[in-house]
Amino acid sequence: xxxxxxxxxxxGLGGLxxxxxxxxxxxxxxxxxxxxxxxxxxxxxxxxxxxxFVHSDFAFLLSKEVKAIVIACNTxxxxxxxxxxxxxxxxxxxxxxxxxKQAAEYTKTNExxxxxxxxxxxxxxxxxxxxxxxPDVKVIQVACPLLAPLVENEKTSKDDIVLRKxxxxxxxxxxxxxxxxxxxxxxxxPLIRDAIAEFLPDVRLISSGFASxxxxxxxxxxxxxxxxxxxxxxxKYYVTDAPEKFAHSAEMFLSMPISKVxxxxx
Numbered sequence: 279x280x281x282x283x284x285x286x287x288x289x290g291l292g293g294l295x296x297x298x299x300x301x302x303x304x305x306x307x308x309x310x311x312x313x314x315x316x317x318x319x320x321x322x323x324x325x326x327x328x329x330x331f332v333h334s335d336f337a338f339l340l341s342k343e344v345k346a347i348v349i350a351c352n353t354x355x356x357x358x359x360x361x362x363x364x365x366x367x368x369x370x371x372x373x374x375x376x377x378x379k380q381a382a383e384y385t386k387t388n389e390x391x392x393x394x395x396x397x398x399x400x401x402x403x404x405x406x407x408x409x410x411x412x413p414d415v416k417v418i419q420v421a422c423p424l425l426a427p428l429v430e431n432e433k434t435s436k437d438d439i440v441l442r443k444x445x446x447x448x449x450x451x452x453x454x455x456x457x458x459x460x461x462x463x464x465x466x467x468p469l470i471r472d473a474i475a476e477f478l479p480d481v482r483l484i485s486s487g488f489a490s491x492x493x494x495x496x497x498x499x500x501x502x503x504x505x506x507x508x509x510x511x512x513x514k515y516y517v518t519d520a521p522e523k524f525a526h527s528a529e530m531f532l533s534m535p536i537s538k539v540x541x542x543x544x
Contacts, residue, residue: 279506283308283514284494285344287335290318291430291524292465293350294531296373296487297513300348301532303491304498307511310342314544316519319426320353321397332358334544336366338516345503346371348494352394352463352486356403369497373465374398376489378407381459382415384482389416389456391481393448393474394463396421404463420451422464429466432530436473445470449477457481469531515539 284304286297290313297311314320317331332354339347346369349355349362355372363370381390392404405417424444428434433441452460458481462468465487475483498504505511513536517524521539529535 280345280503281308281505281507282343282345283310283512285310285312285339285342285347286350287312287314287339287347287354288351288465289314289320289331289354291527291531292426293348293487294528295465295468295485296348296350296490298532299485299488299491300494301511301513303495304505305510306505306507307498308505309511309513310339310344311513311515312338312542312544313515313517313524315517315524319395320351321395321423323397325357328354329358329361332362333365336362338542338544340366340368345369346494346497348490349373350465350487350490352398352403352465353401356398356401369501369503371490371494371497373486373490374403374463375407376493377461377463377484377486378404379411380489381461381484382408382411384484385412385415385459387456387458388412388414389418389458391452391455391457391460392417392419392463393422393425393460393467394419395426396423398463404461418452418455418457420448422448425470426464426466429469430527432527434469434473434530436470436476438473441470441473445473445477449474452478452481459484462486516542518542518544
């Protein structure tokens with residue numbers, strides 16, 4: 279047993295969908311969440327700058343004596359995880375490989391769609407992972423740079439006219455394909471899952487954040503790292519800018535209010 283907290287970070291709010299999944303599946307675990315809101319978004323940064331940002335995220339979480347770190351950002355995971363695994367002696371869980379593996383194992387048509395930020399799509403991280411587990415799969419990727427900002431501005435209803443218009447443009451790319459699985463390759467996208475499902479009703483939607491939770495569970499069990507306490511886990515939230523705005527928006531991601539967000543410099 280190990281009662282130290284789990285560290286989770288993202289550039290902003292999206293990683294809270296991962297926190298929600300951890301709360302639902304590992305209710306006794308303590309969590310330290312870092313939202314690097316001063317430097318959001320991570321997408322579009324150079325590899326060198328992004329790596330520097332992620333090093334500072336790791337340093338902060340390690341200062342809180344976490345037992346494992348979840349990179350709850352597709353951009354950070356796809357571009358820096360390999361470096362972090364070489365540099366830090368701590369269990370690391372990303373979001374890309376769990377979702378890619380799950381999709382590769384599920385597909386029956388051997389065609390998988392991916393939607394994500396431009397940086398995630400350009401990295402080709404998902405196709406590389408998918409083909410590692412199923413080399414016969416055809417992968418169709420679509421960059422959706424407007425979706426995360428829409429979610430952050432609370433445009434999440436499946437009836438929202440703006441959201442539907444943007445989704446119709448992006449998801450048109452999957453017409454005349456045979457995809458039976460779509461990876462939601464950004465941790466913001468679970469909040470618009472219902473809207474996406476209306477355009478692709480017969481396609482299985484895989485959340486990168488939710489898939490990572492199952493990998494985290496296996497990691498904790500295999501290394502005897504589960505929290506042995508019987509009470510519900512405690513969660514502490516830290517951001518690098520605008521804590522009041524973060525607290526307001528967090529309720530949408532977590533489906534519950536949060537009482538305190540601490541401002542930190544990293």
